[in-house]
Amino acid sequence: MPLPTSASTSPELKHKLAETTESSAGSSEPVESRLSAEVKFFLADKNYGFLLNPAGGKDILIHRNGVIDGTVPQKGAVYWFDLGEDRQQRPCAVNASLKVGATDAPIPALDHDTKELFDWAFIPLFSRDTTSKAISDLASLALTEDWRYRESPAEEFDDFGILRNYIKFTFTRLRHEGKVITGDRFATFNTGLVDRFYEPIYALFEKNGRATPPWKWRSFCVSGQGEEGKLLARTFEPLPKAASYFANIDDLYFDAEAPFDEDLDHIVLDGIRRDRYPHDFLDTYAGGFSLQEYLANRESYLAGIADRLNQNDAMYRRLRNRLKDAILLARKRVSWNYRAVVPQYYPKHNLMSFLLPISLSDDTKVDAALVVQSIRVDGKLRYQGYTIYPLAYAYRNARLVAKPISDWLDPERILGT
Incomplete structure (x- = not known):
C-alpha cells in the first residue's frame, strides 16, 4: 500500500461513526461494537502508520492527530478506533485509544528542536552577557563538569552549551514520563544532576503572574539545604525522580x-x-x-x-x-x-x-x-x-x-x- 505523501501526513481527519457509552461518571468508554486493530507499524518521526485491517482488507491509516489518549502507537499494540477518512477520502482511524500495549510501553516521540521547557516556564538559560542567572547558578551548584560545546571547528566555544542542551531535553523527557510535579503555587523537577556531595539537584518554579508561560524559574536547590531547599522539602513529598532512559537490556x-x-x-x-x-x-x-x-x-x-x-x-x-x-x-x-x-x-x-x-x-x-x-x-x-x-x-x-x-x-x- 502506498504511503501518504509529505502533503498528506497531517490530514484533517473526518469522523464517520463512533459508538460509545456514557458511564455514571460521564466518561466515554468503548463498547464491543467499536473497532480495534493491531498496529502494523508507526513512524513516530513522521506521525503516521497503519493498522492491520480487522476485516482483512487494505491497511488502515492511523495518524498522530487521530489518537486521543496521548500515546504513540507502536508495532504490536492494539488500538480502539472509529472509522473515519482523511481529506483524500481514504479510510483512517479516528478517536483512537490504546487497548493493549505492545511489549514495550509506548513512549511519546520527542521533538529535536523542542521549546517545551520555554513554553512551560520562563527560565533565563540564555543571556547577552557572559552567562545567565539560571545557568551560572546550576553550574556553580552541580558537581564540577566541563560544559563547553563547539559543534564544528569553525564555531566559537559556548562555555555552557552542553548544560543548556541537557536541561532542555531532560525537561522534555521528564514531562513525557510524568515526572514534572506541579502544585497550586510551586512546581519542580529532578535535574538528574548532583552537587559535590552527590545530593540530587531540583529545579524549583513558582506561578507566573502573566498568562503565559504558566510558571517561572525560582531556583536550583538541594532538598532541605538553604531557604530554597527548605521550601522545596516543605512543599513536595515525595520529591520527583530523575529521568530514566533504559527500557530494556x-x-x-x-x-x-x-x-x-x-x-x-x-x-x-x-x-x-x-x-x-x-x-x-x-x-x-x-x-x-x-x-x-x-x-x-x-x-x-x-x-x-x-x-x-x-x-x-x-x-x-x-x-x-x-x-x-x-x-x-x-x-x-x-x-x-x-x-x-x-x-x-x-x-x-x-x-x-x-x-x-x-x-x-x-x-x-x-x-x-x-x-x-x-x-x-x-x-x-x-x-x-x-x-x-x-x-x-x-x-x-x-x-x-x-x-x-x-x-x-x-x-x-x-x-x-
Missing part, C-alpha cells in the same frame, strides 16, 4: 558478538554533507580540503566534496575501505573493553543507541563516533551502523543519559584544556 548492553551491518554510502556521503568528518581526513581521502572555500560557503562546499567523491570510484573505494577498517577496529576494541561503548539518547527519534570509537586518520587516535542501533529480527539481536558524529556532538547526546566514563569520549580530550 538492549539499550544498556552491547553484544560484540552479534551480527553487525552498516550503511556505508549513507555514513560517508551524508556525513560529509553534514560536516561530521575531520577536515584532515577529508583532505587525505576525499581529494583535498580548502579551509577558505569551506568558510566562504560551508554547505555548498561540503556537498561538492560528497558529489566529487561519489563520481570517482577509485577515490570513493579508498575512503570506504578506510572507514570499514576503522569500524572493524572499533568492534575489536569494544570486544576487548565493554566500556569503550557509550550509550546515547537521540531526542529527535526518542531512541537509545550506542556510540563506538572511530579512528579515521590514525589508528591510535579516536576522532569520530559511529552511531549504532540495536534491532531484533525474529527475536535475534543484531546491530545497524547508521551515521557518524564528530566527538563534540556525540558527547552532547551521551551526556543526556549520564556523564560518560570513557577513555575516548571526554571533553578535555575533545576540546582541549
Whole structure:
C-alpha cells in the first residue's frame, strides 16, 4: 500500500461513526461494537502508520492527530478506533485509544528542536552577557563538569552549551514520563544532576503572574539545604525522580558478538554533507580540503566534496575501505573493553543507541563516533551502523543519559584544556 505523501501526513481527519457509552461518571468508554486493530507499524518521526485491517482488507491509516489518549502507537499494540477518512477520502482511524500495549510501553516521540521547557516556564538559560542567572547558578551548584560545546571547528566555544542542551531535553523527557510535579503555587523537577556531595539537584518554579508561560524559574536547590531547599522539602513529598532512559537490556548492553551491518554510502556521503568528518581526513581521502572555500560557503562546499567523491570510484573505494577498517577496529576494541561503548539518547527519534570509537586518520587516535542501533529480527539481536558524529556532538547526546566514563569520549580530550 502506498504511503501518504509529505502533503498528506497531517490530514484533517473526518469522523464517520463512533459508538460509545456514557458511564455514571460521564466518561466515554468503548463498547464491543467499536473497532480495534493491531498496529502494523508507526513512524513516530513522521506521525503516521497503519493498522492491520480487522476485516482483512487494505491497511488502515492511523495518524498522530487521530489518537486521543496521548500515546504513540507502536508495532504490536492494539488500538480502539472509529472509522473515519482523511481529506483524500481514504479510510483512517479516528478517536483512537490504546487497548493493549505492545511489549514495550509506548513512549511519546520527542521533538529535536523542542521549546517545551520555554513554553512551560520562563527560565533565563540564555543571556547577552557572559552567562545567565539560571545557568551560572546550576553550574556553580552541580558537581564540577566541563560544559563547553563547539559543534564544528569553525564555531566559537559556548562555555555552557552542553548544560543548556541537557536541561532542555531532560525537561522534555521528564514531562513525557510524568515526572514534572506541579502544585497550586510551586512546581519542580529532578535535574538528574548532583552537587559535590552527590545530593540530587531540583529545579524549583513558582506561578507566573502573566498568562503565559504558566510558571517561572525560582531556583536550583538541594532538598532541605538553604531557604530554597527548605521550601522545596516543605512543599513536595515525595520529591520527583530523575529521568530514566533504559527500557530494556538492549539499550544498556552491547553484544560484540552479534551480527553487525552498516550503511556505508549513507555514513560517508551524508556525513560529509553534514560536516561530521575531520577536515584532515577529508583532505587525505576525499581529494583535498580548502579551509577558505569551506568558510566562504560551508554547505555548498561540503556537498561538492560528497558529489566529487561519489563520481570517482577509485577515490570513493579508498575512503570506504578506510572507514570499514576503522569500524572493524572499533568492534575489536569494544570486544576487548565493554566500556569503550557509550550509550546515547537521540531526542529527535526518542531512541537509545550506542556510540563506538572511530579512528579515521590514525589508528591510535579516536576522532569520530559511529552511531549504532540495536534491532531484533525474529527475536535475534543484531546491530545497524547508521551515521557518524564528530566527538563534540556525540558527547552532547551521551551526556543526556549520564556523564560518560570513557577513555575516548571526554571533553578535555575533545576540546582541549
